[in-house]
Amino acid sequence: MADYRTEKDSLGEKQVPAEAYYGIQSLRARENFPISRHKAHPVFVWSIVQIKRAAANVHKALGLLDAERADAIVAAADEVLEGRFDEHFIIDVYQAGAGTSQNMNANEVIANRANELLGIPKEQRTGRKVHPNDDVNKSQSTNDVIPCAIRVASLRLLPDFEKSLREMIAALRAKEKEFDGIVKSGRTHLQDAVPVRLGQEFGGYADALESFLPRLEMAKRDMGRLGIGGSAAGTGMNVHPDYRGKMVAEIKKHLGYEVVQAPDYFAAMQSNHDAVFLSNVVAGIAIELTRIANDIRLMASGPRTGFAEVVLPAVQPGSSIMPGKVNPSMAEMLNQVCFQVLGYSTAVNYAAQAGQLELNVMMPMMANDIIEMLEILGNAMSAFTTRCITGIKADPERCRWYAENSLSMVTALNTFIGYDKAAEVAKEAVATGKSLREVILAKQLISESDLDKVFDLMPLTEPGIPKAK
Structure with missing residues (x-):
């Protein structure tokens, strides 16, 4: 068997590795954008493929795609969703054209696998039944697929993110009750202030985080407004009149998300205000978590020359040279994640304002940053809750001494x-x-x-x- 197969596009021919399920357009993109070691996040790929799967089913129902091709596309998409072809999604996070490369990567992988399922090997370039553009990408444009995929990916990640936040709030509430009878010195400007209860401080942390729960609900509602079917510019050119509604219904049925048709398909393509709102809600949570982690680090400082009002669980040795030293490792981890999230949010804000006329071409980076911020902050909250908050112990005598003095x-x-x-x-x-x-x-x-x-x-x-x- 040859090591390569020859593929052709509007720019000419290229040699594509024979075993590759991606095609010539994906290969060009990989050659054009050797920027980082980071490929599209698996959740983003998953979201794009879910859209392709839904489109095949809708086109079959509308009589626009015969059952043989539609079923092959769905079967191929299901295999991709199982992770069988992860190594064939090769596009760098930093790419051009609103995600055309990413969209075509999915189209090519699904088309090649669908043809295989129909008995047509990848190296056979004639008589192919499933075309990446005409069939897998039917009624679609990168310009409506990618913003829809950002929204679908966010909806997939938000439940776990919210669960981590709620678990942290519950842990802080538990400490509020546990520490309610412990009086300590308040501190304003880091100077002595009037007495407070340690439980009151932890209750304040919980309340601050609780205030973000309704904002997350608003973000979920906004991200559930899908503009799939807008086609290239929001007009729905080359799209069946029933396609939009059926696509949203298919996504809702298959994924279980609360999604609706976007009230304005031009806005859904031009504007990423919903992604900006979500990223800034998450950034707001990161700001609060930074403050909380800093407070806990300060209260745990010591053990001999700091506040030493609380003792944190010892999760690992703190120094390679100072024996017996234990650091607030989990709080330091949370701080670093929060700083990264704030950077992601800033990048999303800049990318969102860069949209021009009918399209924002900065969406691949926005997709990566929104997915990353939801994932890493959700994981960090979970780890901080289980490995730090739940195990915090107070020193009542030291707290009282500070208050009395x-x-x-x-x-x-x-x-x-x-x-x-x-x-x-x-x-x-x-x-x-x-x-x-x-x-x-x-x-x-x-x-x-x-x-x-x-x-x-x-x-x-x-x-x-x-x-x-």
Whole structure:
């Protein structure tokens, strides 16, 4: 058997490896774009192939594609979806033309395999029954397939992403209850502040993340508006009038996603505002997670020279030179993932504004970045929840010591001696190294029994005006 087969397109002939299921257009793209080591994400390929599969079924139902070819395309697509031909999707993430190369890669692989299933080997270039453009790509354009695939890929990944987020929220809520009775010093500007409960801090983290759940629902709704059937420019040229509705119904039936026809097929092709909204919701979550991870790292700093208010699970040795050192590894991992997600989101924003007239040609990069951000942040949240949050332990004694020795405890005396005198007490305590209690009692500003009541920590963590009696 020859090592290569000769294929021809509008630009001429090329030698394609004999065993390759991709064809001449995919080969040209690989030669044109040797940019990175990264190929299209498997979820993106999966989404494109699902669209090809749906189109074959719809065309069969409409009488536009005979059963033999349609069934062969569906069978070939199913094999691709099983991962049997992953190595034949060869296009770099960074490519041209809104994803034409990626679309043709799918068309060629499916067509070659469909022909094989019909008894026609890849090297036979005459008498082929399934054509990559005329049959696999029938009624389609890269310009409606790729934006639809971005939306379908997002809908596939969002349930797992949301599950990871909800599990983290639940873990934080559990810590809110566990730590509710532990009083510590609050810190604003990283300086001593009034007492708070450790549980209140964790509850705040949970609430901040919960606020993104309805935003994710909005993003899912927007990403479920599919513009498949817009063809090359949104007009639906060369598309059967019933194709659009039947395609959405087929995708919904086969994949189970809540999808509808786009209200405007021009907008679905021109604009990626739904992808921008999704990426910025995910970026917002990353911003909150960065803040939470930083707080946890700070509270766990030590164990001898830091805050040491909480102890994180030891997941691995922390140093190649300092014996016994344990680092906040999971929080550091989460930080790095969040930074990468913010970079992806920024890239998506730039790519979205680069659309011109009827099309945005920057979609391959957008697809990669949206898929990556959903995948890596979802995985990072899951790992951080199971390997860090659930195992966090508090040091109640150390937390209480900080609260009792915080100079901001003097705030509780504002209603008794006034702000100015309270400030003098704090200033003297700093200058002399004495405790607030010692300074207050020495100045006879309040009786010791009343001071005990005013400095009762737990009531100070709830709304109320401190009273001596």
